[in-house]
Amino acid sequence: MAVLVASDLDRTLIYSAGALALTVPDARAPRLLCVEVHESRPLSYLTETAAQLLTELGDAAVFVPTTTRTRKQYERINLPGPAPRYAICANGGHLLVDGVSDGDWHGRVLARLADECAPLDEVRAYLTAHADPVWLRKQRVAEDLFAYLVVERELLPEEWVKGLAVWAENRGWTVSLQGRKIYAVPKPLTKSAAMREVARRTGAELTLAAGDSLLDADLLLAADRGWRPGHGELADAGWAGPAVSALPERGVLAGERILREFLKAVRTEG
Ligand SMILES: [Mg+2]
16 A cells, blocks of 8 residues: 655754764764755765665655755755655645645645734744844744744753743744754644645555654654654653654664664555
8 A cells, every 4th residue: 555654854864963963983883875965065964774775765655755944955955765756845834746836735824824823924023022142143034934043052041942932832833942943833834734635645545754853743643653763852852642653763873763664664564
């Protein structure tokens, strides 16, 4: 039967140098493949073994990269394996079909946002008024859909993020802290809604998912089976879901394990 695999990318399948979390001696470290170059510098990696597993997965299932990245940020990733027919960007705001955003889908997302949560401008105004230049490095808007801040984590007071989360919650927005980025994302803008749409279009009977952050929680709950790594926002919060396996691996080796689990499920249940 057709199996759909919707996986988060950053810190789930691909890792920046700072997120690799390698604990083995250097001489025994896995060989890494660079899959993203930004401004002429290497940025994201997976292990060579993970690259092989991802290629096998692309042949065995409908693999759907599912990311909060903007289309532009997604497009500079060069994943091994067959080019995915579908990709989910901007946390579900754009559904790429053969690399082109589906206009019907995007229109439906915009209509939901207009109906169900506070406008982006209100959130931007709050961020501009309340973020402290002591720890704020950049304030960005992504695809005119949501906002994020790049911060100095060591200087960022935990209380500030909690305050923002409460303020945002009352306006139908979610806050997620991932590495050096604080995301403010409308609640109706979800990876899970886009995954369901791809499942409908492909006729997939089994859905598998993986992710590490709060913005992946709805995706993990919506899938028939899910996996989360031993690092990240969900692991830190001790988050669990009925059909979600919490893996012990952390860093780039968790990415390899997740791909193994996907393949095992595709081969036994698919
Ligand atoms: Mg992630």
